Amino acid sequence: MSVTKPLPHDSARLHVTGAARYVDDLPVPAGTLHLAFGMSGVAHGRIVAMELDAVRAAPGVVAVLTAADLPFANDVSPVAHDEPLLAADAVQYLGQPLFLVVAETHLAARKAARLGRAEIAADPPLLEIDAALAADSRFESGPITWQKGDTARALASADRVIEGSIAFGGQEHFYLEGQAALALPAEDGMVIHSSTQHPTEIQHKVAEALGLPMNAVQVVMRRMGGGFGGKESQGNALAVACAVAARATGKPCKMRYDRDDDMMITGKRHDGRIDYRVALDGTGRITGVDFRQLMRCGWAQDLSLAVADRAMLHADNAYDIPAMRIENHRLKTNTQSATAFRGFGGPQGMLGIERVMDHVAHATGRDPVELRRAQFYPEMGSQSPGITPYGMPVEDFILGALVDRLSDSADYAGRRKAVADWNAAHRTLKKGLALTPVKFGISFTLTHLNQAGALVHVYQDGSIHLNHGGTEMGQGLHRKVAQVAAAAFGVEPDRVRITATDTGKVPNTSATAASSGADLNGMAVKAACDTIRDRIAELLAQEHQSEPRRVHFAGGKVFVGDAEISFAEAVDRAWRARVSLSATGFYATPKITWDRLKGQGRPFYYFAYGAALTEVAVDTLTGENRILAAHILHDCGQSLNPALDIGQIEGGYVQGAGWLTTEELVWDDTGRLRTHAPSTYKIPACSDRPRVFEVALWDGENREETIYRSKAVGEPPFMLGISAFLALSDACAACGPNYPALDAPATPERVLAAIRRARGEAE
Amino acid sequence: MKTIPVSTRVNGDSVEFLCAPEETLLDALRNRLGLTGAKEGCGSGDCGACSVLVDGRLVCACLVLAAEAEGAEIATVEGMAEGERLHPLQRHFIDSAALQCGVCTPGILVAAKALLDHNPDPSDEEVRYWLAGNLCRCTGYDKIVRAVQSAAAEMRGA
Numbered sequence: 001m002s003v004t005k006p007l008p009h010d011s012a013r014l015h016v017t018g019a020a021r022y023v024d025d026l027p028v029p030a031g032t033l034h035l036a037f038g039m040s041g042v043a044h045g046r047i048v049a050m051e052l053d054a055v056r057a058a059p060g061v062v063a064v065l066t067a068a069d070l071p072f073a074n075d076v077s078p079v080a081h082d083e084p085l086l087a088a089d090a091v092q093y094l095g096q097p098l099f100l101v102v103a104e105t106h107l108a109a110r111k112a113a114r115l116g117r118a119e120i121a122a123d124p125p126l127l128e129i130d131a132a133l134a135a136d137s138r139f140e141s142g143p144i145t146w147q148k149g150d151t152a153r154a155l156a157s158a159d160r161v162i163e164g165s166i167a168f169g170g171q172e173h174f175y176l177e178g179q180a181a182l183a184l185p186a187e188d189g190m191v192i193h194s195s196t197q198h199p200t201e202i203q204h205k206v207a208e209a210l211g212l213p214m215n216a217v218q219v220v221m222r223r224m225g226g227g228f229g230g231k232e233s234q235g236n237a238l239a240v241a242c243a244v245a246a247r248a249t250g251k252p253c254k255m256r257y258d259r260d261d262d263m264m265i266t267g268k269r270h271d272g273r274i275d276y277r278v279a280l281d282g283t284g285r286i287t288g289v290d291f292r293q294l295m296r297c298g299w300a301q302d303l304s305l306a307v308a309d310r311a312m313l314h315a316d317n318a319y320d321i322p323a324m325r326i327e328n329h330r331l332k333t334n335t336q337s338a339t340a341f342r343g344f345g346g347p348q349g350m351l352g353i354e355r356v357m358d359h360v361a362h363a364t365g366r367d368p369v370e371l372r373r374a375q376f377y378p379e380m381g382s383q384s385p386g387i388t389p390y391g392m393p394v395e396d397f398i399l400g401a402l403v404d405r406l407s408d409s410a411d412y413a414g415r416r417k418a419v420a421d422w423n424a425a426h427r428t429l430k431k432g433l434a435l436t437p438v439k440f441g442i443s444f445t446l447t448h449l450n451q452a453g454a455l456v457h458v459y460q461d462g463s464i465h466l467n468h469g470g471t472e473m474g475q476g477l478h479r480k481v482a483q484v485a486a487a488a489f490g491v492e493p494d495r496v497r498i499t500a501t502d503t504g505k506v507p508n509t510s511a512t513a514a515s516s517g518a519d520l521n522g523m524a525v526k527a528a529c530d531t532i533r534d535r536i537a538e539l540l541a542q543e544h545q546s547e548p549r550r551v552h553f554a555g556g557k558v559f560v561g562d563a564e565i566s567f568a569e570a571v572d573r574a575w576r577a578r579v580s581l582s583a584t585g586f587y588a589t590p591k592i593t594w595d596r597l598k599g600q601g602r603p604f605y606y607f608a609y610g611a612a613l614t615e616v617a618v619d620t621l622t623g624e625n626r627i628l629a630a631h632i633l634h635d636c637g638q639s640l641n642p643a644l645d646i647g648q649i650e651g652g653y654v655q656g657a658g659w660l661t662t663e664e665l666v667w668d669d670t671g672r673l674r675t676h677a678p679s680t681y682k683i684p685a686c687s688d689r690p691r692v693f694e695v696a697l698w699d700g701e702n703r704e705e706t707i708y709r710s711k712a713v714g715e716p717p718f719m720l721g722i723s724a725f726l727a728l729s730d731a732c733a734a735c736g737p738n739y740p741a742l743d744a745p746a747t748p749e750r751v752l753a754a755i756r757r758a759r760g761e762a763e
Numbered sequence: 764m765k766t767i768p769v770s771t772r773v774n775g776d777s778v779e780f781l782c783a784p785e786e787t788l789l790d791a792l793r794n795r796l797g798l799t800g801a802k803e804g805c806g807s808g809d810c811g812a813c814s815v816l817v818d819g820r821l822v823c824a825c826l827v828l829a830a831e832a833e834g835a836e837i838a839t840v841e842g843m844a845e846g847e848r849l850h851p852l853q854r855h856f857i858d859s860a861a862l863q864c865g866v867c868t869p870g871i872l873v874a875a876k877a878l879l880d881h882n883p884d885p886s887d888e889e890v891r892y893w894l895a896g897n898l899c900r901c902t903g904y905d906k907i908v909r910a911v912q913s914a915a916a917e918m919r920g921a
Contacts, residue, residue: 008857015865016853016872018800018840025799107785174900176804176812176866225802225866226900259805474864474901643860647902651863654903678809678898687895689904691887 002486002493003708006643010479010498011223011472022225023180023195024256032182033062035241035255036109037086037097038116039264043125043334043671045091047098051117055101058115060108063249065100070244072211076236078201080301083337085209085240091120092299093334094671095264097237102245102253110258125334125671129272129294132331139301139330146312146599148389149323151279154288158279162363166355168348168744170271170296171341171659172263172675174683175473177225179235179266180256183242189216190243196235197227197471198511203503205236206243214503217243222500227473228655229340232511233302234266263676267339268665270295270307272331274352276359279323284364286375288323291315291352295345297330298337304330307338307345309445309596313390313603314349318399318437319357320377320386334671340513342655343718346440351660351744354436354722358729362739368730369403369412369435376400377439380703391600396607396703399437402633403611407435410613410631410694419615423734428620431628432731435613436723440716441604442515443592449510450589450605452520456485456528458581462568464489464496466528469509470521471501475714476644477517483640484522484707488529490553491567506584515608515712518640520587522707528585535581536574543573591704606704608711610634612653612720614690618731620755623748625731627657627724629692634720637702637711649695649717656721658684660744661728732758771832773798774842782829788822789813791829792839800840800869804898811897814870815839821877840869843876851914852876861910863901871897875911883919887912 014020038055055064067074067088077083087098098118103109126132155161181202182193189212194202199219207214219239224231238255245253257265272295279288293311297304312326357375361368377386377397385393407413412435419431444450454468466485472478482496489495503509510520536558537551544560552559558570565573574581594603615629632653636645662682666674675681701709725746732740732751736759743750756762766781773796780795792798792815804812806825813824816838817831843850852872855861862868871894878885878893885893890911891904899907 006860008860009862009865011865012857012860012862013849015862015868016840016849016856017844018798018869020865021799022802022866024803025793027797174898176810176864176898176900177802178804224864226864228900259803259807259810474862476863647860647863647906650903650905651901652903655900677807678805679807683898683900684903685895685898686904686907687891689891689908693903693905695905 002483003640004638005483006641007479007483007493008643009476010482020223022177022223023182023193026182026193028182028254029252032252032254033102033104033245033249034106034109035245035253036101036113037265038099038101038113040087040091040094040096040098040118040120042091042120042122043094045120045122046089047087047091048119048121050099052099054115055112058112060104061101061112062104063102065245065248073208075208076205076240077300078233078303083300085237093336095336095673097265100241100245102249106256127333127335127667127671129296129331132333133294133329137332139297139304139332143327143329144312145325145327146389147325149288151288151290151323151325154279154323155277155290158287159282160280162278162280162359163276164359164741165273165275166351166743167273168271168351169663170338170665171269171663172665172681173228173230173268173341175226175228175230178257178259178262179231179238181235181238181242182252182254183246184252185246185250190246192217192219192239192243194219194221194235194239195224195231196221197231197473197513198233199471199501199503200509201233201511202235202239205240209240209244210247219503220500221471224471224473228342229344229513230266232340232513234339260676264673267298267302267337269341269659270297270304270338270345270348272296272348276352276356278356278360280360284366286321286360289321289356290325291327293326293328293349293352295328295330295348296333296335296338298333298335300337302337302339304338306445307340310345311349313441313445314346315353316389317350317353318377318439319353319375321375324389326389335667343715344514346715347656347659347719350438350719351722354726358726359739362733369407372437373400373403390603392602392604394607398635398700399439399609399611402609402635402698403435403437406611406613406631406633412613415615430618430620430731430734432616432618432727432729432734434723434726434730435611436726437611438716438719439607439609440719442519442608442712443589443603443605444510444514444516445594445596445603447592447594450520450592451510452524452587453506453509454521454524454528454585455505456525456532456583456585458532458571460572460575462495462571466496466498466525467502467505468521468525469501469506470517471512473512475517475648476641477512477521479644480518480640481522481525484526485529488526488533489567491556515714515716517714518710519706519712523587524585526585526707527587528583531583531585532581535579536570539574539577539579540570606702608635608716610716610720612723614723614727616724616727616731618728618751620735623751625728625751627690630690632695632720633698634717635698635700635711636713637700637706638709639697640708640710642697645697645713646695648713650693652717653720654684656718657724660721660725661746664745664747735759767830769830769833771835771837773837774839784830786829787825788827788829788832789824792824798839798841802866802869804866811874812867812870814873814897816873816877821874840872843872851917852911855910855914859906859910859913861902861906867897867899871899871907879915879918883915885915
């Protein structure tokens with residue numbers, strides 16, 4: 001069967017020959033115009049006047065548009081209608097688009113955009129979370145609070161209370177392919193090519209901006225050069241700009257952000273701080289945790305409410321804690337609008353509880369793995385499953401066994417002793433070790449998004465063509481889905497062709513996000529394939545006086561009773577018998593219900609699990625550090641494609657470790673992002689790859705009826721990177737008696753500060 | 764606007780084009796010659812997605828002026844395969860699943876080939892540091908290093 005095979009990415013040959021085309025590589029019609037935004041140099045204020053004559057007079061400029069020139073909706077937000085494409089009056093962050101330049105070349109547009117002068121009556125910007133908290137600048141009327149048990153009582157009656165806080169940074173997506181869109185005017189509407197995870201949203205926003213129904217806008221998306229959540233809503237502005245400019249000029253219009261513009265304009269991962277108070281009983285067991293999560297959402301709401309919800313939904317991670325109170329603040333500031341990023345708030349929430357575990361282990365002198373292990377939810381099959389702080393039973397918990405196996409295979413005990421011995425013998429270079437688990441909830445928390453559609457055609461020659469609502473951003477979704485289709489028809493995957501995601505083929509799609517791509521679209525495609533297969537089976541059963549259930553599809557053949565024919569011949573017979581060989585498929589995730597305001601229900605169909613052990617070394621004189629070894633055991637259920645899944649795990653771990661170590665976003669006091677290119681913003685490089693990097697898949701299947709019992713893999717491994725951060729914390733703790741309280745990202749500066757705290761030195 | 768005529772060789776073929784004085788080699792390859800394998804990842808020479816060889820030297824095409832290509836020998840990812848026959852590096856990148864979104868892949872292949880051209884038997888350390896200028900956001904690099912090493916082994920006849 002084609003599922004479970006480690007087949008390469010479906011575009012791999014195109015990738016290695018340079019023939020894979022991304023939006024910026026598409027040949028464009030003669031006369032295509034190119035766009036660039038003029039951006040605000042002020043973080044907060046009101047536009048008094050804009051002087052754009054020099055822009056209009058610049059070489060190659062065809063048109064300059066401001067908010068007043070937009071014919072219909074001036075909005076590119078996904079939810080709250082609070083993101084103007086071009087600022088009309090209020091300026092809310094430094095980098096905000098103020099005007100749109102339409103020119104003959106990309107460079108001409110960008111150069112001209114620099115010539116605009118905006119007179120802005122500046123107000124003091126709100127930049128930091130504490131300032132926003134003091135000013136009560138937030139989304140939603142107040143903090144959202146969910147509770148399980150009586151946390152106040154647990155704290156009041158505790159034998160010991162541990163308090164602390166952890167600051168965490170944001171993260172730039174740094175998809176290698178920057179945002180890009182191309183609008184082609186059609187006879188009575190618009191065709192859009194967009195590098196987007198959410199073609200339907202692009203269709204919706206372009207239609208609004210042009211005053212057209214959605215059926216007049218077709219969005220086509222073949223592939224992205226990385227998404228990571230950064231192309232869930234952040235591509236709207238480019239697609240709408242192209243559509244508006246194409247409508248105004250009658251010419252095809254294309255826009256791509258230069259890397260610096262991309263980083264200045266688009267949203268990033270939410271940064272913030274988590275404050276915690278932990279109640280311990282006399283045995284050192286955690287009886288209650290009170291969290292206050294502060295998340296900086298930036299200037300617009302975007303997806304922040306759902307992101308913050310997911311931070312709350314992962315505040316427990318793997319731990320069965322009798323009482324928990326989670327208070328989450330969604331703070332509004334004059335910075336880029338924080339947006340979706342792999343894990344979607346989950347990493348922040350999980351970092352909070354893992355920090356608590358690390359802090360408690362240090363304070364009580366217990367082994368951090370033993371401490372975690374003792375507080376795990378009951379394993380799958382237990383008579384009384386644990387209940388999350390949001391009231392969902394954890395029925396599929398496997399981390400007890402998984403962590404045991406990883407501890408054994410990576411020799412946690414031996415390494416722990418070796419690290420201790422090393423640290424006892426060495427003053428300058430200290431080593432650290434951490435093993436952390438991941439339990440990540442799978443499903444969109446906005447329940448209605450958990451649906452998908454597919455369109456499958458079987459042609460007369462037995463070749464198969466399909467479309468589904470998911471988008472390909474490098475994760476290999478099309479390969480997995482093709483494997484599903486091939487399995488349904490009993491043919492090899494190379495007989496299945498998947499073309500660009502297209503709103504004209506499959507409508508009303510959800511974003512390819514929340515790790516849901518294969519779960520949702522795989523099931524929808526299977527449903528469509530099963531429909532066609534059943535039609536063929538029925539025909540062949542009639543012809544052979546058999547039963548449809550006795551018709552089997554395998555090995556490129558169809559078996560009817562004792563007879564066998566090739567799949568192509570079966571298809572040809574069905575066509576001649578006037579049987580429809582085209583079908584749609586649909587899937588809606590079962591079992592999920594969720595009341596986000598109460599914080600109660602079953603928001604997730606299931607959980608995906610994993611654990612990572614990381615060993616690091618720190619230079620205590622400079623704070624420089626390295627990952628020496630990473631060992632990972634991760635749960636993909638019955639993997640649809642082990643090669644692709646291991647790729648997601650490795651990439652996720654490294655990206656997660658990058659978030660918490662090298663990747664630092666720095667804004668100055670005026671709200672200007674100072675790290676807006678790879679020269680100053682450091683994602684992990686090849687030289688950072690751990691010398692030892694062992695990744696294995698957990699051998700098990702999803703207890704829920706997912707596509708071939710697989711599990712989603714896009715986001716969960718990202719949080720394995722927390723082990724790298726806590727290994728650094730462990731190395732800092734080896735420098736002195738105090739808890740180092742390392743903040744993230746653990747740059748050399750923060751590592752040095754943590755070492756000083758551990759030693760009890762003044763900061 | 765002033766234009767400059769350039770005669771060069773790209774992947775073994777003689778090529779002539781006109782370019783603007785400030786035009787980069789990357790823009791000329793992509794927009795004038797239709798060779799879109801090299802990508803603009805940053806435009807500042809920090810990500811390596813536009814890596815090409817100029818007279819055998821590994822460069823970021825975004826930092827080279829198109830006019831500098833005059834009389835030079837340019838090699839891009841499009842010239843790595845011989846017809847349908849892929850270069851061993853290309854094959855091993857496919858077989859080792861050493862790519863995901865594919866945008867960094869052309870630059871990494873060109874850079875890896877440059878490494879193996881002068882060092883057919885590199886250590887893991889040498890591969891990791893040679894490729895440190897080629898950013899990949901998807902893979903975490905492990906499979907990339909393994910693919911380069913397995914291709915190198917095959918090319919050595921091992």
